[in-house]
Amino acid sequence: MRHDPASAAVIVMLRGLKMYGMAGAASDLIEQGAPAFANAVPILSQLLKAEMAEREVRSIAYQMKAARFPAYKDLAGFDFAASEVNEAMVRQLHRCDFIDGAHNVVAVGGPGTGKTHIATA
Structure with missing residues (x-):
């Protein structure tokens, strides 16, 4: 199986989101050369990027609340x-x-x- 950077990026994002079971299953699908997975990679990539962005926003909001800043300032x-x-x-x-x-x-x-x-x- 040839190296596909998009599939590898999906694996990295899954691990970054601490979704180790899904990362392992995705690695297996890549090794098997599953065409359904290859077709799903662009959609899965976009979904994972959205989840990472949402988690970042929630993390910042939580940290701002925990810091008890009087109001958001920039x-x-x-x-x-x-x-x-x-x-x-x-x-x-x-x-x-x-x-x-x-x-x-x-x-x-x-x-x-x-x-x-x-x-x-």
């Missing part, structure tokens, strides 16, 4: 012109490079300067 909604905040520094911090170096970020300022908005974003 940098697109922050008005840098109305604040004295250094936009370049905030954009650099948004890349989270400081995490790799195990550094802390401390936001200091008076009320209404955007500390919570930036930290949440």
